[in-house]
Amino acid sequence: MRLNRLKIDFKKLYLRFMNLTQVFEEIYQEIRIEDFESRFLPFSKLKSFLDLNYPEKKLIGKSFLDNDIYLIKIGNGNQKVFGWSQMHGNESTGTRAMFDVFEFLKSENELSQKIKESISLYFVPMLNPDGSNRYSRRNACGIDLNRDYVKESSTEIRALKRTVNEIKPDFLFNLHDQRSIFNVSGSSKPATLSFLAPSPDVQRSVTAARKKSMDVIGYIYKQLETVMPGHIARFSDEFYPTSTGDNFMKAGYTNLLFEAGHFPNDYQRNEVRRFNALAILLALGKISDSKEDDSELYHKIPENDKKSLDIVLRNVSVKSKSAESLIDIGIYFEEKLNLDKQEIEFHSRIEEIGDLSAYFGHLDLDMEGRTWIGKDAMYPEIGKPADFSVGSIHFENGVFKG
Numbered sequence: 001m002r003l004n005r006l007k008i009d010f011k012k013l014y015l016r017f018m019n020l021t022q023v024f025e026e027i028y029q030e031i032r033i034e035d036f037e038s039r040f041l042p043f044s045k046l047k048s049f050l051d052l053n054y055p056e057k058k059l060i061g062k063s064f065l066d067n068d069i070y071l072i073k074i075g076n077g078n079q080k081v082f083g084w085s086q087m088h089g090n091e092s093t094g095t096r097a098m099f100d101v102f103e104f105l106k107s108e109n110e111l112s113q114k115i116k117e118s119i120s121l122y123f124v125p126m127l128n129p130d131g132s133n134r135y136s137r138r139n140a141c142g143i144d145l146n147r148d149y150v151k152e153s154s155t156e157i158r159a160l161k162r163t164v165n166e167i168k169p170d171f172l173f174n175l176h177d178q179r180s181i182f183n184v185s186g187s188s189k190p191a192t193l194s195f196l197a198p199s200p201d202v203q204r205s206v207t208a209a210r211k212k213s214m215d216v217i218g219y220i221y222k223q224l225e226t227v228m229p230g231h232i233a234r235f236s237d238e239f240y241p242t243s244t245g246d247n248f249m250k251a252g253y254t255n256l257l258f259e260a261g262h263f264p265n266d267y268q269r270n271e272v273r274r275f276n277a278l279a280i281l282l283a284l285g286k287i288s289d290s291k292e293d294d295s296e297l298y299h300k301i302p303e304n305d306k307k308s309l310d311i312v313l314r315n316v317s318v319k320s321k322s323a324e325s326l327i328d329i330g331i332y333f334e335e336k337l338n339l340d341k342q343e344i345e346f347h348s349r350i351e352e353i354g355d356l357s358a359y360f361g362h363l364d365l366d367m368e369g370r371t372w373i374g375k376d377a378m379y380p381e382i383g384k385p386a387d388f389s390v391g392s393i394h395f396e397n398g399v400f401k402g
């Protein structure tokens, strides 16, 4: 007993001299929630987790199919930060990351104490439970909630807007996932995390609310570049007249878009989740203790591009009776829910053919002129499953396990 206590005090002392990133990395394995390993996070799983760990959760609305939409909270500070995730049901990384952040804030260390004293953090962990259950972007009746701000056709977006307007947060965090096709502009590295301070109008004006968002994102970039160099990008700030972030900004709410993307060999996005959690935490750290203006750094973040594919096979020979062509083949992994197994499978599909010198493969292979042999086809065809051989290498549509 005595020995244990000494051990804990020693750890506290040790953590005391570290910054937020260092403390997070040090204790991450202790705080991460093992239940959330899979990208498939249906409502039932969230509900049983919340019932057990957050019994004080508040019901803020119902989905189209009558599933609950909840709000949880931690901290008692004056600054109000309000996040939501899975407004697109198949984008669970933000949900999983935010629960890691909550666990961090519950842990005993000086930095989490400090954040809780200056910030009240609110979180809606699954705005679209119906979409989450079927691993779909849209809600049960087909509405993209992120394009429903103005029309308010969905019960889910009404619940979000009502809650935000009641709480009147100082900052909004809009948590999403992006597909593996996004890379950091001019680089072969995938855009593992992308950020946006959305525009409030077509002129892309930098209002006071938007500048605050740029400041926080600039800070996240500065800090995260040391942890994941070259993997951070900035989303296009084109104004989308019906989207949530743009309209919240228009209404004067400072908001940040977080997009979790691909990281090498991490198809279940657990590494990405850790980076995403750290990004959220750094944003909270900045909001709780802002000394400098980092908004200029925002413009230094390279833009998002769409030049990544899951596999690129270069210099593949395809032959007819009279001709031969040397082509590159780009393959994309489409995510599909296997309902029986309750897990996400990755189905490979031919996405692009021809000269792919402008593209980067997460797996990028030079086939050096080896011959393409299709299983049921004479030639490769866009949109078809990757079901072929090149030389002695065999690709089967089958299923790639993340």
Ligand SMILES: [Zn+2]
Pocket: 088, 091, 176, 177
């Ligand atoms: Zn999304």
